[in-house]
Amino acid sequence: MLDVATASHRRLLLVDPCSACLELQTRLSNAGWEVITATLDHMGQSPCDLGMLRLQPAHVADLDRLKRTLNQTGIQWVVAVPRELLEHPGVAQFIAEWFLDYHTLPFDDSRIHIALGRACGMARLRRRYQQQAWPSEELFLGNSDEALALRNLVTRVAPTDSPVMIRGESGSGKELVAHGLHAGSRRKNAVFVAVNCGAIPEHLIQSELFGHEKGAFTGAHQRKIGRIESANGGTLFLDEIGDLPLEMQANLLRFLQEMQIERVGGTQSISVDVRVLAATHVDLEKAVSEGRFREDLYYRLNVLEVRTAPLRERQADIVPMATHFAQLYTAETGYRPRNFSSEAISAMLHHNWPGNARELANRVRRGMVLAEGREIEAVDLGLASAAEPEVESLQTWVLRAERQALHAAINHFPNNMMQVARQLEISRPTLYRLLHKHHIR
Numbered sequence: 001m002l003d004v005a006t007a008s009h010r011r012l013l014l015v016d017p018c019s020a021c022l023e024l025q026t027r028l029s030n031a032g033w034e035v036i037t038a039t040l041d042h043m044g045q046s047p048c049d050l051g052m053l054r055l056q057p058a059h060v061a062d063l064d065r066l067k068r069t070l071n072q073t074g075i076q077w078v079v080a081v082p083r084e085l086l087e088h089p090g091v092a093q094f095i096a097e098w099f100l101d102y103h104t105l106p107f108d109d110s111r112i113h114i115a116l117g118r119a120c121g122m123a124r125l126r127r128r129y130q131q132q133a134w135p136s137e138e139l140f141l142g143n144s145d146e147a148l149a150l151r152n153l154v155t156r157v158a159p160t161d162s163p164v165m166i167r168g169e170s171g172s173g174k175e176l177v178a179h180g181l182h183a184g185s186r187r188k189n190a191v192f193v194a195v196n197c198g199a200i201p202e203h204l205i206q207s208e209l210f211g212h213e214k215g216a217f218t219g220a221h222q223r224k225i226g227r228i229e230s231a232n233g234g235t236l237f238l239d240e241i242g243d244l245p246l247e248m249q250a251n252l253l254r255f256l257q258e259m260q261i262e263r264v265g266g267t268q269s270i271s272v273d274v275r276v277l278a279a280t281h282v283d284l285e286k287a288v289s290e291g292r293f294r295e296d297l298y299y300r301l302n303v304l305e306v307r308t309a310p311l312r313e314r315q316a317d318i319v320p321m322a323t324h325f326a327q328l329y330t331a332e333t334g335y336r337p338r339n340f341s342s343e344a345i346s347a348m349l350h351h352n353w354p355g356n357a358r359e360l361a362n363r364v365r366r367g368m369v370l371a372e373g374r375e376i377e378a379v380d381l382g383l384a385s386a387a388e389p390e391v392e393s394l395q396t397w398v399l400r401a402e403r404q405a406l407h408a409a410i411n412h413f414p415n416n417m418m419q420v421a422r423q424l425e426i427s428r429p430t431l432y433r434l435l436h437k438h439h440i441r
Ligand SMILES: Nc1ncnc2c1ncn2[C@@H]1O[C@H](COP(=O)(O)OP(=O)(O)OP(=O)(O)O)[C@@H](O)[C@H]1O
Pocket: 138, 139, 140, 141, 142, 168, 169, 170, 171, 172, 173, 174, 175, 176, 177, 239, 281, 357, 358, 359, 361
């Protein structure tokens, strides 16, 4: 996977800087940092190693909003804080929970250099750890800001034992997220039981989830342990929860309230200790307002929420993920390794990906099988070559061409920035500037 952050190139996002911060910026630049300044409301999508927020009373007035904004960035933070603000109720705790380090103002050059250097190292370690929290065969790929923010959120939410609602389009990685939440929890060595609520015939759901006793109904020849009970000690993942019939919703709610089940035909209550994760690709709020989903169950399951972004909103991930899938299938099948042609890359970047990562994986697999030439072509992926685009501004064309050239070169030399720069006949600083401009990591 590509990571432009090398030891000699550290990128700092300085948010809501004061004049002292701007003076510091010059000194940091002299010490080899690339410093990007932004306001909290307009941080954009800067791929940085680390963020430094200058905390102000206005931030403290709405800490929840600040937390949400920090979370969306997917990067790790240090905070520069006026000493008097530390006395404000809740601020010390907020800093302890959300930042790698804090620096009381005014800036002390030697202290801040050491603090930022250390925090940058820690941020890189955490980024690596967040990826490793996933079981290796189920890595949540992607280095776009959306993917980083999601891994960051999953790492935070995983140890809490709260129910989590995972939302996102089909194929966008909801089940992968559920595995990540399980792997990062204290239950990681216990079972992970997945139930697709939409795939079980309605008359079987009760017995499938809660189990049954022998003779409970015609055909119940022996006792059956249900999926909830079999998840005891571990994690229960209820996929497509929006498809659960109303009657079952009431039973599930009762279980969530009491953490006890009764098998069908049984009389005994059985305590079960499970963490419940649920996923849906439907609009649950709409289902609640139309009476198709119980509001009380909605609130029970929606204690914490994680959203997986559609692939079309994570453009920067498309080519690196396709390359990863291609390498995976090459290793699996022994097919000849092939790169993607620039036409194929262009087609992938233009495609809308309604089936998200699942569709990408399938198309790449198909491309590996069908490709006959030296490279995988758009037609091998089942993507017509990029449709003739409408006439757009020259600037749009130039930007698109730049992005495609970058992706093509990185695809050829995935771990060698020097070669990428050489291939494109540009200097390394120019390459890093372009990667930054196009949000490519
Ligand atoms: N970020 C990702 N990195 C690597 N593989 C991914 C990623 N997202 C999804 N996939 C792969 O795509 C396929 C579909 O993912 P997953 O089953 O998690 O999606 P989902 O959102 O749960 O889909 P559905 O709603 O249809 O159940 C899986 O093979 C998964 O490994």
